[in-house]
Amino acid sequence: MFSRDNWKEIFDTIKKNKLRTFLSGFTVALGIFIFVVLFGFGNGLINTFDDFFGDDATNVFFIFPGKTTKPYKGYKSNRQIEFDNSDLADIEKNFTMFLEYTTPRITRGALVKYNNESNNYTTRAVAPAHQYAEKTIVMKGRFLNQEDIKNKTKYAVIGRLVEKDLFGTKNPIGEYIDIGGSAYMVIGVFQDEGGDNEERYIYIPYTTRQLIEKNTDKIDQIIVGFRPEIGYVGAMAFDKSLDRFIRDKKNISPEDQSGIFIRNVADQLKQNQQFARVLQIIVAFVAFGTIIAGIIGISNIMVFVVKERTKELGIRKALGATPRSVISTILLESVFITTFSGFTGMLAGIALLSSMGEKLEDFFITNPFIDLGTAIFATFILILFGAIAGYIPAKRAANIKPIVALRDE
Amino acid sequence: MIEIKDLHKSYKMGKNSLHVLKGINFSVEEGELVAIMGSSGSGKSTLLNILGMLDVLDEGSYSLDKVPIINLNETKAAQYRNKFLGFVFQSFNLINYKTALENVALPLYYQRVGRKERNIKALKYLEQVGLKEWATHLPNELSGGQKQRVAIARAMAAEPKVLLADEPTGALDSKTSYEVMDLIQKINDSGNTILIVTHEPDIANMCKRVVHLKDGVIVEDKKITQVRASQYVQ
Numbered sequence: 001m002f003s004r005d006n007w008k009e010i011f012d013t014i015k016k017n018k019l020r021t022f023l024s025g026f027t028v029a030l031g032i033f034i035f036v037v038l039f040g041f042g043n044g045l046i047n048t049f050d051d052f053f054g055d056d057a058t059n060v061f062f063i064f065p066g067k068t069t070k071p072y073k074g075y076k077s078n079r080q081i082e083f084d085n086s087d088l089a090d091i092e093k094n095f096t097m098f099l100e101y102t103t104p105r106i107t108r109g110a111l112v113k114y115n116n117e118s119n120n121y122t123t124r125a126v127a128p129a130h131q132y133a134e135k136t137i138v139m140k141g142r143f144l145n146q147e148d149i150k151n152k153t154k155y156a157v158i159g160r161l162v163e164k165d166l167f168g169t170k171n172p173i174g175e176y177i178d179i180g181g182s183a184y185m186v187i188g189v190f191q192d193e194g195g196d197n198e199e200r201y202i203y204i205p206y207t208t209r210q211l212i213e214k215n216t217d218k219i220d221q222i223i224v225g226f227r228p229e230i231g232y233v234g235a236m237a238f239d240k241s242l243d244r245f246i247r248d249k250k251n252i253s254p255e256d257q258s259g260i261f262i263r264n265v266a267d268q269l270k271q272n273q274q275f276a277r278v279l280q281i282i283v284a285f286v287a288f289g290t291i292i293a294g295i296i297g298i299s300n301i302m303v304f305v306v307k308e309r310t311k312e313l314g315i316r317k318a319l320g321a322t323p324r325s326v327i328s329t330i331l332l333e334s335v336f337i338t339t340f341s342g343f344t345g346m347l348a349g350i351a352l353l354s355s356m357g358e359k360l361e362d363f364f365i366t367n368p369f370i371d372l373g374t375a376i377f378a379t380f381i382l383i384l385f386g387a388i389a390g391y392i393p394a395k396r397a398a399n400i401k402p403i404v405a406l407r408d409e
Numbered sequence: 410m411i412e413i414k415d416l417h418k419s420y421k422m423g424k425n426s427l428h429v430l431k432g433i434n435f436s437v438e439e440g441e442l443v444a445i446m447g448s449s450g451s452g453k454s455t456l457l458n459i460l461g462m463l464d465v466l467d468e469g470s471y472s473l474d475k476v477p478i479i480n481l482n483e484t485k486a487a488q489y490r491n492k493f494l495g496f497v498f499q500s501f502n503l504i505n506y507k508t509a510l511e512n513v514a515l516p517l518y519y520q521r522v523g524r525k526e527r528n529i530k531a532l533k534y535l536e537q538v539g540l541k542e543w544a545t546h547l548p549n550e551l552s553g554g555q556k557q558r559v560a561i562a563r564a565m566a567a568e569p570k571v572l573l574a575d576e577p578t579g580a581l582d583s584k585t586s587y588e589v590m591d592l593i594q595k596i597n598d599s600g601n602t603i604l605i606v607t608h609e610p611d612i613a614n615m616c617k618r619v620v621h622l623k624d625g626v627i628v629e630d631k632k633i634t635q636v637r638a639s640q641y642v643q
Contacts, residue, residue, distance in 0.1 A: 005524055016506035315502045318463060320491020320519035320567070322484045399483065402490075403463040406502060 010333050020308070021337055024301040028338045028382055029345030031294020035287045035378050036349025036370050042283035044360065044368030049276040051366055059100065060133050061239060062263040063222040063246065072253035081250050081259055085210075085217040091224065094245060098226045098238045101129035104219035106209050110180035112202065114166040121162055123179060123202045125209030133223045134192060136203075141173045141188030144205050152207040157188040159199035179204070182212065235266045287378075294382050299389035302334055306393035313397050314405025323398035327391070334390035335383060342379040350375060410571060410602050411437040411460065416469035418455055429455045431625035433469070437571075437604065442597040442635070444613035445606045447622035454575060456622065457606045461494055461573045462486045474570050491519050495564030499576035501556040503548040509535060509559045510544040516567035534562040538592060554585035561592060565601075572596065572603040578612055584641075590615045591638035611636075 014021050065081035083104070092102055106125035111118060130136070131143045139160065148155050156177060163172050172186040184204060192198035210216050226238055243262055244254070252259030306313075313326055321329075353368045360368070397405070416433040419426045429452045437443055447453040458464035459471065462478060471478045473493055481489065495516075496502075503512045514531035522530070535541050538558040540551075548556055557577060564572055574593070578586035590612060597603050597617075605616060613619050614636045621629035 005518070008524070009518065012511075013506070311502070312504050315504060316515070316519075317483075317487060318461070318490060318496050318502070319516040319563070320487050322487040322519075324484065325519065401464065403458050406463070406498070 006328070006332070010329065010336060013329075013333060014337065020301075020305055024298055024305070024334065025337050025341035025344075027297035027301060028294055028386065029341040029348070031290055031297065031382060032342050032345035032375075032379050033349045033352075034290045035294075036346055036375050037352055037368075038283050038287040038290065039374065039378075040349070040353035040356075040368035040370045041360075041365050042280040042287070042368075043370065044356075044365035045279050045283070046273075046276045047366040047368075048361070048364045049272050058265050058269050059226050059228045059235070060265045061224045061226070061242065062265070063224065063242070064261040064263070065220075066258040066260055068252055068256050068259045070253040070256045070259075072256065073251045075251050081252065083219045083222055085219065087246070087249070088219065088222055090249065091222065091242070091245070095224075095238070095242065098230060098234070100225040100227050101132060102225070103127035103130040103133060103223045104206050105130065105221040105223055106206055106218075107220055108180070108209070110202075112162070112166070112180075113178040114172075114175065117166045119162075119165055121200055121202050123156075123204055123209075125204050125206040127206055129225065130203065130223065133225055134194070134198070136190045136192055139189045139191050140171070141186070143188055143190070144203060148205045149207050152211050153205060154182060154184045154208055155187045155205065156184040157190055157203040158186055159201050160189060160191045161196060161199040162202060163189045232266060232270060235264065239264050239267070291378055291382055295385040295389060298334075298338060298382070298386040302330075302386070302390040303393045305334075306330060306397045310397060310400065310405050314400070314402045314407075317402040318406065323395075326398040327394045330394035330397070331387060331390050335387050338383045338386040342383055346375050346379045410439045410441075410474060411435070411604075412470075412472045413460075414470045416456075416459065416471065417467050418452075418459060418464075419467060429625055430459075430466075433625075433627060435620065435627065435630075437602060439602050440597070440600050442594070442603045442617045443605070444616035444619045445604060445622060446608060446610075446613050446619055448608065451622040452625045453606045453608075453622045457573055457575050457604065460571075460604065461496060462490050487519075491516060491567060493570045495567055495569035495572045497557070497560050497564050497572065497574035497577045499579040501548070501553075501560045501580070503556055503559060503563075505548050508545050508547055509540060509551065509562075512548070512559055513563045513566050516563060520567060531562075531566055534566045535559070537565070538562045552585075553581050554588055557581060557585075557589050558592060561589070561596070565596065570602065572601055574603065574605045576606055576608070578607070578609065583611075586612065587638045587641040591642050594635070594638055 065083050068075070068077050068079045068081065071077045088102055088104055092099060103126050108123050108125070109120060110123050112121050124130070126144070127149055128144050128146060136143065138157070141157070143157055144155065156179065158172065166172070166177065167175070172189060175186050176183045177186060179202065206219065210218070224242070226235060230238065239262055243260070246252070246260050247254055250259065313321070316326065350370065353370060356368050358366055413433055413435040416430055417428070418430040419428040433456060445453045445456060455464065459466050462481065473489070476489070478489065504515070507515070510528060510531050513534055514527045517527040517530060532541065532544060535544055538561055540555060540558055540562070543551060543555060548559070551559065577593070578589055581589060593603060593605070594615060605612070607613055614633065615638050616633070617635050618632045619629070620627055
């Protein structure tokens with residue numbers, strides 16, 4: 001079956017029947033190509049979702065105060081909830097088991113000046129642990145530390161783009177900048193994978209901000225980092241008891257939707273990942289459909305090929321071709337074409353995916369890829385079913401009496 | 410060479426069955442050139458197809474070169490066809506995407522003859538039919554007479570015991586027909602057994618024996634004096 005002579009015969013047939021070869025090859029190549037590309041796009045979609053959340057830690061809750069909408073325990077509704085330093089301390093005291101760190105965040109806009117350069121930036125007054133919550137990467141100098149908080153130092157850690165705007169190529173460390181009327185020394189420069197906006201922030205100690213604002217102890221937001229070991233279920237439980245604790249302390253009705261908000265990054269991430277997964281399943285389903293369509297396509301072509309060759313097969317049989325040799329002629333030809341064009345389509349698909357990179361980021365597809373195993377498996381399936389699809393008409397053709405086949409016009 | 414006894418064959422046409430051959434007794438010796446004649450529907454092609462193992466008989470017996478041809482599966486039939494028989498068809502039945510040489514070499518491919526030897530042999534037979542220069546041409550580049558000569562070369566290439574020709578001149582003009590018959594006579598002269606189905610009396614007269622079929626039985630079987638086709642060929 002695999003003699004050189006046989007293959008020569010097959011190549012001759014392939015060479016001399018270009019349209020037929022092209023049609024079956026094209027069907028298979030296109031099927032695999034679309035499968036690979038679609039599957040790759042599905043993975044790209046997941047990549048995008050991962051990227052959205054990849055710049056922040058996922059073991060974090062953001063707690064925001066709001067306005068109550070329900071009267072509770074003698075308090076009227078429409079009361080503005082505010083957090084202060086004691087809330088931070090209480091959370092730390094009551095949830096030691098769950099906690100990895102906490103940090104307040106006070107956000108203020110400010111005009112920032114250095115020499116002749118000035119611009120409006122957002123300052124975030126935070127504790128040192130904020131670095132973990134936002135996954136801030138320090139490029140130069142250092143981040144805020146506990147001493148800065150204690151001493152209420154006028155130190156600032158500026159974003160990469162702030163440095164670029166104000167200092168150009170000059171080293172900013174040790175330089176003084178004017179933030180909203182008071183001078184701060186730049187002690188560090190950071191970058192953040194979250195994008196340009198994240199790199200336009202300026203971090204200062206929260207105690208310094210509170211001192212400037214008439215020595216208040218108010219804070220805007222509390223950010224709580226929990227131990228990753230507690231897992232998703234633990235995080236959900238922690239979320240719940242934290243919510244109950246704050247409502248209890250601040251006299252907010254358990255039914256009030258807007259007294260406080262807890263943004264649970266882990267939960268959001270999970271939901272988004274599920275969404276991405278559903279999308280991927282849909283894409284995989286469509287891709288699978290393409291494979292099925294490819295199989296049906298190659299089956300049709302095989303039926304057509306056998307029909308077209310009926311007379312030729314009759315001649316061959318009259319000249320002494322056994323049914324076995326008729327089947328192997330058709331089958332080897334079909335398997336050869338599907339294998340060759342299948343892998344061509346696969347490689348073309350992979351090439352397209354890898355050339356794509358981040359070009360489709362606007363469409364939520366980042367670095368689409370397909371693992372080689374999946375691609376080869378799909379190609380193999382198509383070849384296998386192509387062979388099965390070819391075998392049935394080939395077998396039928398082999399069993400046609402030569403006299404019937406010869407009469408075929 | 411060929412022994413047929415009490416051969417019956419009928420075709421089912423829906424509920425009715427059409428009795429085509431109704432008891433044929435017939436034998437052919439080695440080296441004969443036999444014409445099977447009859448009007449259309451007389452069963453002559455059916456007889457040839459059964460002789461060629463392209464079709465199976467219902468009743469009776471058939472032996473070819475003392476080998477009983479009975480209960481053959483397709484594989485066995487294919488091997489016997491390849492070993493014993495050469496076919497020439499009215500419509501030539503060349504494979505249109507293969508050159509003349511490749512067409513002639515095809516039966517040898519199924520005999521598992523090596524490629525080189527195959528091509529040498531095929532070229533030799535093409536030379537015999539006077540088409541050596543046309544070896545690399547495709548069938549559609551050849552005239553009808555040339556096609557039939559390629560088909561005859563192909564039938565001879567396997568060195569069969571019997572050459573079966575079904576209306577070999579049916580698609581040709583009379584001049585070309587005589588050329589083809591001249592070739593067939595020469596092949597017969599060198600000792601090959603040949604059976605020709607035809608309805609043209611002048612073609613039949615170029616054979617050595619004429620068998621008349623009518624309504625599925627042999628009505629006449631006589632030896633004749635052969636008319637040589639060469640006298641009509643310049």
